[in-house]
Amino acid sequence: MARLNDNFLKLKAGYLFPEIARRVRVFSETNPEAAKNLIRCGIGDVTEPLPEASRKAMHEAIDELGNRESFRGYGPEQGYEFLRQAIVDNQFAGLGIEADEVFISDGSKCDTGNILDIFGPGNVIAITDPVYPVYVDTNVMAGNTGEADENGAFEGLVYLPCNADNNFVPAIPDQKVDLIYLCYPNNPTGTAATREQLQAWVEYARANSSIILYDAAYEAFIQEDDVPRSIFEIEGAHECAMEFRSFSKIAGFTGVRCAYIVIPKALKGTLADGTSQAVHPLWSRRHSTKFNGASYPVQRGAAAIFSEEGKAETQALIEHYMGNAKLLREACEKSGLAVYGGVNAPYVWVACPKGVTSWGMFDKMLEQANVVITPGAGFGAAGEGYFRISAFNSRANVEEVCRRIAEFL
Numbered sequence: 423m424a425r426l427n428d429n430f431l432k433l434k435a436g437y438l439f440p441e442i443a444r445r446v447r448v449f450s451e452t453n454p455e456a457a458k459n460l461i462r463c464g465i466g467d468v469t470e471p472l473p474e475a476s477r478k479a480m481h482e483a484i485d486e487l488g489n490r491e492s493f494r495g496y497g498p499e500q501g502y503e504f505l506r507q508a509i510v511d512n513q514f515a516g517l518g519i520e521a522d523e524v525f526i527s528d529g530s531k532c533d534t535g536n537i538l539d540i541f542g543p544g545n546v547i548a549i550t551d552p553v554y555p556v557y558v559d560t561n562v563m564a565g566n567t568g569e570a571d572e573n574g575a576f577e578g579l580v581y582l583p584c585n586a587d588n589n590f591v592p593a594i595p596d597q598k599v600d601l602i603y604l605c606y607p608n609n610p611t612g613t614a615a616t617r618e619q620l621q622a623w624v625e626y627a628r629a630n631s632s633i634i635l636y637d638a639a640y641e642a643f644i645q646e647d648d649v650p651r652s653i654f655e656i657e658g659a660h661e662c663a664m665e666f667r668s669f670s671k672i673a674g675f676t677g678v679r680c681a682y683i684v685i686p687k688a689l690k691g692t693l694a695d696g697t698s699q700a701v702h703p704l705w706s707r708r709h710s711t712k713f714n715g716a717s718y719p720v721q722r723g724a725a726a727i728f729s730e731e732g733k734a735e736t737q738a739l740i741e742h743y744m745g746n747a748k749l750l751r752e753a754c755e756k757s758g759l760a761v762y763g764g765v766n767a768p769y770v771w772v773a774c775p776k777g778v779t780s781w782g783m784f785d786k787m788l789e790q791a792n793v794v795i796t797p798g799a800g801f802g803a804a805g806e807g808y809f810r811i812s813a814f815n816s817r818a819n820v821e822e823v824c825r826r827i828a829e830f831l
């Protein structure tokens with residue numbers, strides 16, 4: 423008999439997007455006319471086409487591959503030098519990051535999951551609540567948790583509640599944890615962490631020899647000057663943090679696939695015998711063994727966003743989505759709802775009217791306004807009483823959503 427990984431069956435509890443899809447399907451089958459007007463502001467996928475600079479670079483790269491003289495086969499597993507260096511120069515200038523501390527991959531979702539390969543058993547793992555579900559589910563699959571309770575909270579994880587009182591940045595825990603997942607600007611709440619808040623987390627991590635897994639997938643959406651763009655802007659972070667970044671949201675790469683992790687060589691963990699060990703060589707080895715590099719045309723397309731043309735085009739994309747976020751924020755505020763996020767991230771996080779649950783709000787928006795939103799409770803127990811509206815949409819759709827919010831909320 424082939425033994426399977428029982429941990430996968432623990433995941434059955436709380437599965438957000440399939441449940442949203444099921445409710446939308448039932449609604450569409452019973453209301454075929456209304457379903458024609460349906461606008462989806464649920465899943466956080468981009469809608470606007472790829473920057474021309476990236477497309478041109480990818481076309482050229484494909485042509486290079488079609489020519490014997492310029493053909494390339496397997497590339498370096500850690501990524502091409504041209505992309506690693508462009509990332510350092512354009513995203514981490516002055517922050518003490520070297521090109522060989524950047525590991526190119528085909529996505530941050532995979533990176534945040536795969537990183538667990540290099541951590542041993544028995545770590546105390548802290549996640550924010552609400553949270554991007556990938557951090558939780560990959561720990562469940564890896565056997566780092568017990569079973570889920572009726573709220574979908576897994577035994578063995580330390581949940582750090584994020585709510586309006588703490589501006590959706592968790593308080594420093596009073597217990598010792600080994601791994602901490604932080605995502606700022608945040609999905610799902612759309613809120614950003616201040617320099618002081620990140621400084622406090624870095625100090626905590628250094629005092630407790632813990633490692634911060636910092637997900638900065640939405641860095642490009644930061645609009646306010648005083649919001650840190652990288653954890654490595656914080657003094658001491660090189661000894662206690664790694665950072666995940668992705669081209670998905672900044673450049674419409676959700677279908678193209680390219681991302682990276684920055685792991686400073688100064689980042690260390692502990693081996694079973696108590697000795698200190700750098701993290702960098704472990705991830706390098708893991709990448710070389712289980713990954714054969716992101717596609718060459720894709721890496722060329724990613725590097726092209728750092729050209730003058732690429733910068734202008736990605737800036738226009740960001741302005742488009744953040745303009746949407748502003749309209750959505752204003753529409754919800756006008757309806758008298760408490761609104762968070764949407765200033766430095768393309769998500770607006772809205773408190774449901776008094777007495778209405780997240781799923782109640784989901785159903786109301788679906789049935790009355792024919793708008794698909796995401797119920798906050800799907801991201802964790804602390805998300806109950808909130809819903810998320812994604813600003814990833816066309817301007818016409820967002821304007822129509824705002825009109826419907828004014829009519830129905």
Ligand SMILES: *Cc1c(COP(=O)(O)O)cnc(C)c1O
Binds near residue numbers: 531554669675
């Ligand atoms: C979209 C997103 C990512 C990016 O994932 P990719 O696999 O690179 O597309 C990473 N983290 C969060 C929180 C996200 O919302």
